Amino acid sequence: MLEKLGLPLLRCMDPERAHGLALLALKAGLGPVAGPFTSSRLQTQIAGLAMPNPVGLAAGFDKNATVAGPLQRAGFGFIELGAATPRPQPGNPRPRLFRLAEDRAAINRFGFNNDGMEAIAARLDGLPREIPIGLNLGANKDSSDRVADFAQVFRACAPHIDFATINVSSPNTEKLRDLQGKAALRAIIEQVDASRTDTRVALFLKIAPDLSEAELADIAEVALESGHLQGIIATNTTLDRTGLQSRHGGEQGGLSGQPLFEKSTRTLARLSQLTEGKLPLIGVGGVANAEQAYAKIRAGASAVQLYTGLVYGGLSMVTKIAQGLDARLQRDGFENVAQAVGTGVSEWT
Numbered sequence: 001m002l003e004k005l006g007l008p009l010l011r012c013m014d015p016e017r018a019h020g021l022a023l024l025a026l027k028a029g030l031g032p033v034a035g036p037f038t039s040s041r042l043q044t045q046i047a048g049l050a051m052p053n054p055v056g057l058a059a060g061f062d063k064n065a066t067v068a069g070p071l072q073r074a075g076f077g078f079i080e081l082g083a084a085t086p087r088p089q090p091g092n093p094r095p096r097l098f099r100l101a102e103d104r105a106a107i108n109r110f111g112f113n114n115d116g117m118e119a120i121a122a123r124l125d126g127l128p129r130e131i132p133i134g135l136n137l138g139a140n141k142d143s144s145d146r147v148a149d150f151a152q153v154f155r156a157c158a159p160h161i162d163f164a165t166i167n168v169s170s171p172n173t174e175k176l177r178d179l180q181g182k183a184a185l186r187a188i189i190e191q192v193d194a195s196r197t198d199t200r201v202a203l204f205l206k207i208a209p210d211l212s213e214a215e216l217a218d219i220a221e222v223a224l225e226s227g228h229l230q231g232i233i234a235t236n237t238t239l240d241r242t243g244l245q246s247r248h249g250g251e252q253g254g255l256s257g258q259p260l261f262e263k264s265t266r267t268l269a270r271l272s273q274l275t276e277g278k279l280p281l282i283g284v285g286g287v288a289n290a291e292q293a294y295a296k297i298r299a300g301a302s303a304v305q306l307y308t309g310l311v312y313g314g315l316s317m318v319t320k321i322a323q324g325l326d327a328r329l330q331r332d333g334f335e336n337v338a339q340a341v342g343t344g345v346s347e348w349t
Contacts, residue, residue, distance in 0.1 A: 002030060003314040011311075015097040015106070026067040032074045032315050036131060037322040041329045042077070044337050046280045046302050047202035047230035049132040049162055053077035053322045054303035054337050055293060058284050059136035059165065059206075060108075061307055064115045065123040072130040075318035080305065081120070082136035083167050086152045088116035089140055092172065096253070099311065100246035104288065105257030106308045107248060108237070111172045112138040117156045124160035134163035136206070137192070141173055147188050151195035158201045166192060169208035169236035171254045177208055182218045186226065193228035202230040207271075209235035209264045209285060216267065220274035231280040233305070234271050235264040238285075257308035261286025265299050269348035272300025277342060288313055290324020297325075297337060298344030 006025070010018040025031065038052035045051065057079040062071060065081045072079065091113025098107045114120070124133070137153045139146035154164050166188055168179040179188060185205075193203060207219055223229050237254025244259060264285025272281060283301030287293050288309035296304045309317060325337070334340045 003316055007314050011099065011101070014095070015099045016094065019097070023062070023067050026070040026074075029070070031070050032319070033070075034075070034319070035073050036075050036077050037319045037326070038077075039326050041326050041334065041336055042322060044302065046282070047163065047204075049078065049202060051077040051132060051303065053325070054297070055318055055322050055325070056080065056282070056303055056305040058305035058307040059083055059167070060110075061310070063113065065120045068124065068127055068133060072133070074315050075322065076131060077303070077322070078132040078134065080134040080136055080165060082114065083112050083138035083170070084114055084117045084120045084135055084153050084157065085112050085138045085140045086117055086143075086149050087140050088119065089113060098248040098251045098253075100244065100248050100257065102245040103249070103257065103259055104312055105244070105246070105255060105259050106311060107251045107253045107255050109172045109251070109253030111141060112170065114138070117153045121157045121160055124157065127160070129162065132162040134165060134204070135161045136165045136167050138167055138170070139173065139176065146176070146179065147184075147191050150188055151191045154192050155195040155197065158196060158198045161201060163202040163204055163230070164192075165204040165206050165233055167206045167236070169206050171208070171237060171239055180207065180211070180215065180219060182222055185219065185222045189222070189226045189228050203228060204231045204233055204282070205229055206233040206236055207267075209238045209260065209267045210240065211267065213270070216270060217274055220271060223279055224275060229279065231282060231302075232271060232275070233282045233284060234268045235260075235285050238263060256285070258286050258288065261292060265296060266348050268296060268301055269299040269345045272342055272345050273349060287321070288317070290321045290328060293321050293325050294328045294340075295344070297340050298342070299348045300342045300345050302338065302341050
């Protein structure tokens with residue numbers, strides 16, 4: 001009832017202010033508290049992380065780990081916080097978040113606004129981990145050594161998390177996506193891994209959906225050769241604006257939500273082929289219902305993540321997606337979600 005009343009009100013507000021109020025509501029205990037829906041079909045393991053279901057929260061929703069406790073009881077099987085940078089930074093000037101209601105989408109150009117790794121680590125210190133908690137690693141906008149930034153955040157926060165994601169795919173920090181090239185990527189992965197003091201923490205890589213076939217092949221090659229990555233998250237937001245109807249469609253920044261679904265899923269499926277199932281993949285981009293989550297899994301994802309869909313469907317959609325996914329697995333005769341991974345890759349490539 002609270003969600004049905006609250007979502008229309010929040011959508012009448014400035015998007016960034018509405019997001020801040022949503023975080024305050026969670027902190028006040030107004031969010032779901034039942035915990036994740038689970039079953040023997042949904043329980044899975046990725047990179048050694050035991051998940052009650054494969055429906056996760058993408059980075060960006062809780063940048064500063066202020067509601068990590070309540071989010072663990074909101075229905076997700078795992079959550080990713082951040083992005084965190086070594087030093088606090090305000091990000092880009094406002095307005096920097098735009099709601100594209102006609103497209104069920106959003107455009108953001110936040111620019112890694114966050115409280116910095118020390119504040120985030122302090123909030124995570126001692127927090128009970130009921131489900132796997134991850135952190136998205138970022139670099140400061142004015143950094144002279146962005147590779148070192150990723151390693152620094154990893155070193156500071158690793159004791160308090162279960163996985164970390166190297167984010168070289170945000171379109172909102174100038175030249176950050178250049179780090180997806182072969183040589184730069186190798187250097188980042190090696191330096192971040194070398195900074196680890198805890199072998200328990202899984203290391204993931206988040207990639208863009210706007211990569212060419214050659215660029216995607218290079219990333220797959222580096223990921224498989226490095227031996228240091230335990231998974232890839234596909235994908236971040238897109239710079240593509242094809243087919244948008246909203247008046248905000250021309251805003252600069254990364255586009256997320258429904259228009260990203262097909263593009264990100266095709267990237268995911270191709271990556272699944274290139275990695276030959278040797279690395280777990282997490283599918284992100286346009287997931288707003290159980291059918292879309294199932295499509296990502298059949299395209300090669302071992303798990304999925306949500307963010308923009310929550311703007312339009314609320315947190316109650318998390319449990320609905322998990323329940324719908326369970327029903328589809330049962331319908332198709334799968335005893336566990338892992339059996340369904342990649343069974344529909346050919347439909348997307």
